[in-house]
Amino acid sequence: MSTITGKKKTSPFTIILYMVLTGMSLFTLAPFLLVLIGSLTPEVEIVRNGVSFFPKDMTFSAYTFIFEQNKDILRSYGVTIFVTIVGTALSVALTSMLAYVISLKSVKYRNHIAFFVYFTMLFQGGMIPWYILNVSYLGLKDSLLALILPMCINPFFAFLMKSYLQNLPESLRESGIIDGAGEFRIFLKIAMPISIPIIATVTLFYMLMYWNDFYLSLFFIESEHLVSLQYHLYRILSTLNYLASSSANGEGPSSSATIILPNESVRLATTILTIGPIVFVYPFIQKHFVKGITIGAVKG
Template sequence: MVTETAPPAKAHRPARHSPPAFNLRRLAIHCGLAIVALGFVTPLIIVLSASFSSESAITDNGYSPLPQRFSATAYRYVLGDPGKIVQAYGVSILVTVTGTIVSLTIMSMLAYTLSRNDYRLRRPLSFYVLFTMIFNGGLVPTYILITQYLHLQNTLLVLVLPYVVTPWYLLLLRTYFSQLPKDIMDAARIDGAGEWRVFTGIVLPLSKPALATVGLFVMLLYWNDWWLGLLYITDDRLAPLQLYLYRILTNIDYAASNSQLAGTTIAIPIQTVRMAVAVLAIGPIVAAFFFIQRFLIRGIALGGLKD
């Protein structure tokens, strides 16, 4: 009797995938993002390069990523009085740090209040905030209020208070707070936590990306502001950095235009001084960005606004 034996089963081999196509697509995406990033970084490199170039090289050859005929003349013009620029840096740093902390504290508390659906004055208060985004009192009434009634001229408070509550950033925080899980907050209230405990112990720790993002925007707002100083600061000791650099540019342009009208030629490095001013103005903010960029990336999409 002959017995038929079944052919041995073939060993199961895992299906081969084709990683090259996936890697090629990933490489293409990375190359595209690298090109975009290079497009953003190139202007900064050109500005830095031009600040260390000679005025004649820029006039003859234009701007380039590398310094042409290396020269620090522009920085000697800007840093001619080191004491004043250090003082201006101190004023800007003090105003920026104080304003950012105060602004985040007040806006986060107000945004949490507006995010509560059971708050009876939620809609009227939201309307009041939105109204200020559309209408304001005007420049002349605001100037009279600050100088004649509040007496804030030539004080550091006049550089801080106008930006303490920015409606757009307030609405961003309110939207983020309204999307936080309500179950955790209800559980904390059942355990006996008050609203302040819920806000400081649950809402703020869960909102670090939003707070870091809004904090960076507020920091930029305070650091780059020169308009308030131009209106309300006449004391040179209280001039912020941006106002101090603005006055340097104004004086250089005025000197250059007067020399041309008088028929004389004064070698003033106008173009390189402008680049040096830009480097001194944005340098600290660029350095601060690297410390909070991970929070900025996580919090840049705060969601759409909703009632």
């Protein structure tokens, strides 16, 4: 008996399409590579020739400056990692429960609750009432809770989850009720397992919010051991900018010292340090992230 091996021939159009997509991927990757290479380029070369893909020399002086001159940066990393993990978990839990409630047609006052949530997207009390509420009434001052609770529920993310949950088949909830399950058990055992795409999407959004935040440290944190990574790096860049401007105005070190501050290279190095963990996390949830966004856009 003759066996037929059905191998598909790749068409020229498919080859061209793959080449175009590969080129676009490399094009989008180019800025990241430029920042990475720039962070490894000596400050003198950046000042003279700018940042390029092919520097004459490479050095880790920018990273050495950040870690040696700022001993608390590893502690700030730990604070930000803890706040990101705990804050994201708490925020996703509360946001998903809120979205589930306002997505149920059987909830009597769901429209009123949704209105109050939506109202906060349009109107806010302002920075001073927000600060007074968090400090005077909630006691969020110089603690890790001050870096978590103020961003715990985002109204936009709640409505994003609500638009996904309200399109789930009602028969699934009814089957849970017939089996004697309560609303919380239906939420945990039925609604959440089939809502992984939108949960992954909202999780990524919350992770970015907590990871990139430095305003909360600026407003609420006084102890050095509770400062977040972003605020710590912000202070490093502010100090370098001040020293550079003072040196340019003749107020800094004398010209005979010929001290060159690693201003630009440290800027690029801080960018790499801040985006690194997110870059490693994103590929694991990319599939669910894209699916959650597209389903919400088509069905919402």
